[in-house]
Amino acid sequence: xxxxxxxxxxxxxxxxxxxxxxxxxxxxxxxxxxxxxxxxxxxxxxxxxxxxxxxxxxxxxxxxxxxxxxxxxxxxxxxxxxxxxxxxxxxxxxxxxxxxxxxxxxxxxxxxxxxxxxxxxxxxxxxxxxxxxxxxxxxxxxxxxxxxxxxxxxxxxxxxxxxxxxxxxxxxxxxxxxxxxxxxxxxxxxxxxxxxxxxxxxxxxxxxxxxxxxxxxxxxxxxxxxxxxxxxxxxxxxxxxxxxxxxxxxxxxxxxxxxxxxxxxxxxxxxxxxxxxxxxxxxxxxxxxxxxxxxxxxxxxxxxxxxxxxxxxxxxxxxxxxxxxxxxxxxxxxxxxxxxxxxxxxxxxxxxxxxxxxxxxxxxxxxxxxxxxxxxxxxxxxxxxxxxxxxxxxxxxxxxxxxxxxxxxxxxxxxxxxxxxxxxxxxxxxxxxxxxxxxxxxxxxxxxxxxxxxxxxxxxxxxxxxxxxxxxxxxxxxxxxxxxxxxxxxxxxxxxxxxxxxxxxxxxxxxxxxxxxxxxxxxxxxxxxxxxxxxxxxxxxxxxxxxxxxxxxxxxxxxxxxxxxxxxxxxxxxxxxxxxxxxxxxxxxxxxxxxxxxxxxxxxxxxxxxxxxxxxxxxxxxxxxxxxxxxxxxxxxxxxxxxxxxxxxxxxxxxxxxxxx
Amino acid sequence: xxxxxxxxxxxxxxxxxxxxxxxxxxxxxxxxxxxxxxxxxxxxxxxxxxxxxxxxxxxxxxxxxxxxxxxxxxxxxxxxxxxxxxxxxxxxxxxxxxxxxxxxxxxxxxxxxxxxxxxxxxxxxxxxxxxxxxxxxxxxxxxxxxxxxxxxxxxxxxxxxxxxxxxxxxxxxxxxxxxxxxxxxxxxxxxxxxx
Numbered sequence: 001x002x003x004x005x006x007x008x009x010x011x012x013x014x015x016x017x018x019x020x021x022x023x024x025x026x027x028x029x030x031x032x033x034x035x036x037x038x039x040x041x042x043x044x045x046x047x048x049x050x051x052x053x054x055x056x057x058x059x060x061x062x063x064x065x066x067x068x069x070x071x072x073x074x075x076x077x078x079x080x081x082x083x084x085x086x087x088x089x090x091x092x093x094x095x096x097x098x099x100x101x102x103x104x105x106x107x108x109x110x111x112x113x114x115x116x117x118x119x120x121x122x123x124x125x126x127x128x129x130x131x132x133x134x135x136x137x138x139x140x141x142x143x144x145x146x147x148x149x150x151x152x153x154x155x156x157x158x159x160x161x162x163x164x165x166x167x168x169x170x171x172x173x174x175x176x177x178x179x180x181x182x183x184x185x186x187x188x189x190x191x192x193x194x195x196x197x198x199x200x201x202x203x204x205x206x207x208x209x210x211x212x213x214x215x216x217x218x219x220x221x222x223x224x225x226x227x228x229x230x231x232x233x234x235x236x237x238x239x240x241x242x243x244x245x246x247x248x249x250x251x252x253x254x255x256x257x258x259x260x261x262x263x264x265x266x267x268x269x270x271x272x273x274x275x276x277x278x279x280x281x282x283x284x285x286x287x288x289x290x291x292x293x294x295x296x297x298x299x300x301x302x303x304x305x306x307x308x309x310x311x312x313x314x315x316x317x318x319x320x321x322x323x324x325x326x327x328x329x330x331x332x333x334x335x336x337x338x339x340x341x342x343x344x345x346x347x348x349x350x351x352x353x354x355x356x357x358x359x360x361x362x363x364x365x366x367x368x369x370x371x372x373x374x375x376x377x378x379x380x381x382x383x384x385x386x387x388x389x390x391x392x393x394x395x396x397x398x399x400x401x402x403x404x405x406x407x408x409x410x411x412x413x414x415x416x417x418x419x420x421x422x423x424x425x426x427x428x429x430x431x432x433x434x435x436x437x438x439x440x441x442x443x444x445x446x447x448x449x450x451x452x453x454x455x456x457x458x459x460x461x462x463x464x465x466x467x468x469x470x471x472x473x474x475x476x477x478x479x480x481x482x483x484x485x486x487x488x489x490x491x492x493x494x495x496x497x498x499x500x501x502x503x504x505x506x507x508x509x510x511x512x513x514x515x516x517x518x519x520x521x522x523x524x525x526x527x528x529x530x531x532x533x534x535x536x537x538x539x540x541x542x543x544x545x546x547x548x549x550x551x552x553x554x555x556x557x558x559x560x561x562x563x564x565x566x567x568x569x570x571x572x573x574x575x576x577x578x579x580x581x582x583x584x585x586x587x588x589x590x591x592x593x594x595x596x597x598x599x600x601x602x603x604x605x606x607x608x609x610x611x612x613x614x615x616x617x618x619x620x621x622x623x624x625x626x627x628x629x630x631x632x633x634x635x636x637x638x639x640x641x642x643x644x645x646x647x648x649x650x651x652x653x654x655x656x657x658x659x660x661x
Numbered sequence: 662x663x664x665x666x667x668x669x670x671x672x673x674x675x676x677x678x679x680x681x682x683x684x685x686x687x688x689x690x691x692x693x694x695x696x697x698x699x700x701x702x703x704x705x706x707x708x709x710x711x712x713x714x715x716x717x718x719x720x721x722x723x724x725x726x727x728x729x730x731x732x733x734x735x736x737x738x739x740x741x742x743x744x745x746x747x748x749x750x751x752x753x754x755x756x757x758x759x760x761x762x763x764x765x766x767x768x769x770x771x772x773x774x775x776x777x778x779x780x781x782x783x784x785x786x787x788x789x790x791x792x793x794x795x796x797x798x799x800x801x802x803x804x805x806x807x808x809x810x811x812x813x814x815x816x817x818x819x820x821x822x823x824x825x826x827x828x829x830x831x832x833x834x835x836x837x838x839x840x841x842x843x844x845x846x847x848x849x850x851x852x853x854x855x856x
Contacts, residue, residue, distance in 0.1 A: 172735030229740070255742035260771070262784045283742060285771055387743070440739045441732060470737060497737045554736070579735070 104130045114139045136160060141599050143205065144624065147648040148186045152193035160199035160224075161190065167602045167642055168552075169577055170204060171229060174604055174640070176628065178655050182206045183230075184214065185653070191218040199224040199250075206230070212237030216244035224250035224278070231257030235265045235284070242268035249302075250278035263288035263311070269296055276300040280307040282331045282362060287311040298323045304356075307331025310364050315342055321350045330354070332362035335389070336370050344373055352376030361385035368395055378402035383409075387436050390414045397422035408432040413448035413470060420453030424460025432466035433457055437497065440470070451478035458485035465523075466491040473504045474531060479513035480520075489521040493528035499555050502532040509533055515540035518548075528552035538562035542569025550575045560587035567591030577602040585612025588641075592616065595623050600644035608638040610661075616643070617661035624650055625661045752832055758786060758809065758840045769832045775824050782811070782840070800840060808843035 108130055111117055114137070121131040137160040138151060152158075165181025183205045190197055197219045207230045215222065222245050227233075235258070241251065242265055263286040269276075276296065281288070288311070297303060303324050308317070312333030321327070347370075351357075357377045366389045378384075381403055386396070387410040396411065396419040406427045411419065413435050423430065435449055451474045458464060464486040474496050483489060494513075502509055510531035518524060518540050525547055529537060533556035541548065542565035549572050557563070563583040566576070567590050576598065584607035595601060595616075610627065617625035628640035650660040752769040765785050772778045782800060800809040811823035815834040823831070823838070 169735065171740045172738050173741070174735045229742075255740060257741070261780070285768070436743060437737065437739065440737045440744070470739075495737055499733065499736065552738075554738070 105134055108134045109136075112137070133157060137162070137199075140164065142644050142646075143181055143183075143186070144648065144651055145599070145644060145646045148189035150647060152189055156193075158194050159197060160201075161186075161194075161197065162201040162203075163205060164203040165205035165230075167577065167600065168204070168575075169579065169602055169604065174579065176655075176657060179628075179658065180206065180651065180653055180655065182208075182211075182653065184208065184211045187211055187214050187218070195219065196221045198222060199226075201226040201228075202230050203228045204230065206232045207237070208232050209234055209237035209240070213240040216240040219245075221247060223247050223275075224252075226250065226252040226254075227256055228252075228254045229256060234259035235261045235263070235286070238265040239268045242266065243270070246270075246273065247275055248273060249275050251276070252278055252280040252305075253283060254280060255283050258284065260285045262286045266296070267292040271295075271299075274299050275302065277302045278305040279303065280305065280331065282307040282309050284309050285311070290316050294319055294323060301326075303327065305329040307361060308333045310334050310362075313337055314347065314370070318342065318347055318350050321354060325354050326356055327354060328356050329359040329383075330357055330361070331385075332360070333364065335363045335366035344370065347373040348376055355380075357381060359383040359385070361388070363389040365389070366391070368398075371395060371399060375399070375402045380405055382407045385410045387412055387434070390438055391419070392416070393418035393422065397426075400426040403427060404429075406430055408466075410434040410436065412436050412438045414438045415449070416447060417449055417453035417456065420449060421456040424456045424458075427461060429463060430457070430461040431463050433461070433464060434466075434468040435470055436468075437470040440497065446472050448472055451475050454478055455481050455485075458482040462486060463488065465489050468493040468495075470495045470497060472497055473501065474510065474513065475503045475505050476508065476510060476512040476516070477503075477505075479510075480516035483517050483520040487520050488523060489517065490523050491526040492517050492521065492524060493526065493552070494530055495528065496531040500532045501530075509536070511536040511540070515544075518544040522547065524548055526550040529556055530554065531556075534558045535562040535565065538565040542566045545570055547572055549573060551577070553578045553581055555580045557581045557583060560584050560590075563587035564590045567594050573597075574599045576600075578604070578606060580605040582607055585609060585615070588612055589616060589619075592619055595620060595643055596645050598645065600642065602640075602642050604640040606641075608641055609636050610638050611636070613638045613641055614661050622646065626651070626654070627659045627661060629657045629659060752835075754813075754835055755837045756782070756785070756840065757838070759842045761786070767838075769835060774828050775831075778823075779811070786840075809840040810843055811838060812841050813838045 104127070108117075108120060111120065117131055117135060121128045132155050134157075135155050136158060138155055138158050139162045140146060140151065141164050143163050143165045163183065163186060165183075166175055166179060169175060170179070181204060183202060191214070195218070198221055200215065200222075201224075207227060212233055215225070217240070225241060225245075225248075233256075238251075238253070241248070248269075263284070266281070266288040269292070273296070277300070279296075286309075288309075290312070293308075293312075294316075297306065297320050304327060306320065306324060306327055307329070308320070308331060310333055312320075314333075314335065314337050317332055321330075351374050354377055358381060360374060360377065360381060361384075363371070363374075363386060371389075371391070378399070379402060382405055384399075384403060384406055390412050391399075391414060393416045396415045400406070400422050403426065407429055409423065409427065409430060409432070411423075411434070415422075415435075420435075423433065435453075437448060439446070439448075449469070449471050451471070454467075454469060454471070454474075455478050458481065462485060465488045467489070468491075471494075474494065479494070483492075496510070503513075510529075511534055513531070514527070514529050514533070514537045517527065524545055527541070527545065527548055527550070529552070535558045538557060538561070541551070545551075546569075548570045551566065551570070551573065553576075560583055562581065563578070564587050566573070567587070573594070574597075579602075581603075583603065588603070588608055589612065591601075613625050613627055617623070622645055623643055624646050626642045627638045628642070630639050651658070654660060753766045754769060756765045756767055758764075767778075767781055767785065769778070772781060779800065786800075800811065801807070802809065812820050813823050813831070813835045814820055814837050816836060820839070826834075
């Protein structure tokens with residue numbers, strides 16, 4: 001009953017199903033732009049009745065690919081394995097209906113999600129090979145989980161690489177300098193294997209000027225460079241990129257530890273460069289040559305993202321906007337001026353002429369006089385990033401009246417609860433809200449936002465699914481109300497800034513708040529907890545957070561049980577980062593079998609000892625168990641522990657203070 | 662480089678019923694107190710919000726029994742970049758060079774020390790190179806062989822030699838900077854020696 005796939009049918013089907021019955025486990029369900037089919041394994045013999053059922057109930061299915069003898073246990077790990085050992089893929093796939101290569105390859109080239117591609121590669125050896133030849137973009141979530149040699153050995157035709165390095169807590173100074181994640185060893189291997197590499201996106205990697213020079217000189221087709229939270233380079237490295245990358249389309253420099261030696265890197269773009277589409281230098285401090293910038297913007301007609309830095313003033317911004325009305329994303333410079341050289345109405349008209357703007361950011365130092373010039377552009381805005389503009393509540397309210405299409409909003413807590421009420425009133429389509437603290441270290445006379453602002457937003461924005469909220473006080477009841485109003489949360493990151501702060505009304509721990517979150521929000525993928533928390537919070541998380549992938553915990557929990565609950569539940573957990581919690585060896589070892597299905601675990605200032613870590617390392621040879629030694633702590637204590645799965649073995653570039661057990 | 666210092670405030674007595682719940686790591690009572698006191702102090706003096714230069718960035722353990730609230734490394738979890746962006750007063754000061762027709766402005770908050778400041782001058786006035794003469798940092802213009810000594814006017818209106826006081830104190834008190842031609846500076850210091 002298996003139909004042979006006809007290439008013309010492939011592009012017409014639209015439906016995707018995933019089915020589990022008592023003896024069939026759906027191996028992977030792939031939905032492409034217009035094709036879907038089912039793959040399943042575990043059959044010892046063809047189940048004809050089941051095929052009939054499928055064909056009759058799933059009218060659009062045009063093909064069923066059937067694999068025999070694939071190890072059933074592995075099917076559960078399909079989604080989690082980032083790198084594949086080819087020896088583990090069953091050689092005995094005998095498709096009843098073979099896909100000819102000329103069908104398979106174009107179909108696979110439509111699949112972009114790396115998770116889907118991972119699934120595809122596990123079907124059988126043919127599919128593994130077809131997938132590896134058709135993959136153009138590789139995503140490596142942990143640069144130490146695999147070696148560059150393995151990557152280039154498996155994927156011969158990559159054009160775009162995304163690499164992430166240091167653990168996330170390095171953003172908060174918890175990882176010593178010189179820890180690693182140097183991009184240079186990757187670049188030297190990539191240069192030989194992928195001379196036509198076009199894109200490189202790095203996050204939390206150590207990038208030196210030499211690396212940037214190497215990149216600029218060795219990849220003639222290089223088009224897109226994105227550096228987020230990287231460090232170790234200076235504007236000299238950017239000079240090399242600007243000078244030598246003839247086809248540069250994207251230069252996105254965000255939030256890096258960069259040594260800003262001056263703005264002359266921008267003048268290094270040659271007059272012949274016209275391909276720039278994305279230019280983001282908002283986080284650099286030095287002044288650039290404005291004439292050169294204006295000329296660059298003028299000649300790059302495809303420029304759609306321009307984010308300038310604070311040194312660009314309003315007059316200059318006006319000139320740039322007149323040159324580039326096609327922009328979809330704009331990051332302004334300083335949005336105020338002492339001397340009004342041009343009437344505000346002019347600026348307003350200029351913003352009005354930018355019909356394609358979807359995102360505005362920057363807006364440093366803006367105030368009630370200048371902020372209104374952006375109103376004409378607000379109706380179509382989907383993302384407004386006000387996290388550099390210390391607005392007051394009424395300023396935000398006046399602005400939001402014009403922003404009816406807003407989906408994402410980032411603000412400072414200077415807007416207060418009243419500002420958040422305005423959010424609830426004027427932004428019914430809001431999906432994401434981030435409230436950052438203007439004064440994170442101020443402990444007295446703090447204003448900021450409270451639980452009532454949070455509730456006000458939830459009332460007016462039922463589509464809210466992503467929140468990052470910094471506050472000084474919260475109540476269990478408020479959080480419960482918020483998630484009741486917005487049960488679709490996928491990302492819930494609440495940071496009560498005072499350590500160990502209970503519910504300030506009832507004085508109870510904040511356990512029930514997070515219990516409400518995990519119970520009410522079935523789609524929760526990411527959770528960050530704070531406030532006074534006992535093991536009960538973790539019991540709730542382990543029990544209810546079935547889709548949780550990322551969990552951040554700080555200064556919480558009462559005993560090993562807390563961590564045990566989480567490791568015993570949360571089947572989809574990928575990243576777990578913990579600091580300053582009373583979790584010890586017993587808790588660590590309770591998760592023995594779980595760590596290979598996770599990307600990484602970070603535990604610092606907990607109760608781990610070297611012995612406990614050694615036991616883990618011994619039992620799980622495919623994990624790297626790294627302990628960062630510190631002079632102050634005792635030899636037996638494992639003060640900072642970073643554990644991750646890897647196929648590359650122990651790090652060869654570990655600095656002296658990192659011990660791999 | 663932020664000039665914030667940590668604030669030590671009194672915390673009201675704990676009112677929660679969970680008196681046995683502390684943030685001290687269990688099983689590390691006295692030792693951790695002693696260690697954490699030591700660490701806390703070094704954290705207070707060494708805490709550099711923007712930079713990663715201290716490798717002993719251990720978080721200090723905050724106990725609910727102590728009345729003082731102290732800053733803990735990496736808390737609240739705000740990225741250094743964001744902290745730097747939110748600096749409300751950039752410390753912009755004018756820099757005058759003897760013989761140059763116009764002044765420049767630099768943001769002292771961008772630099773973490775005197776060496777970086779001199780490098781900044783090197784880049785700003787591309788004619789200069791830094792020369793180390795008898796441990797005094799001087800700027801030299803190789804074209805005309807003139808040496809320039811960095812001096813600054815402090816809050817009290819006095820002209821001082823750059824480099825004597827700790828960097829943060831300098832940032833705090835500097836109103837403007839003048840790169841003096843060496844002959845004048847030498848005369849100035851001779852005058853001081855006579856006092």
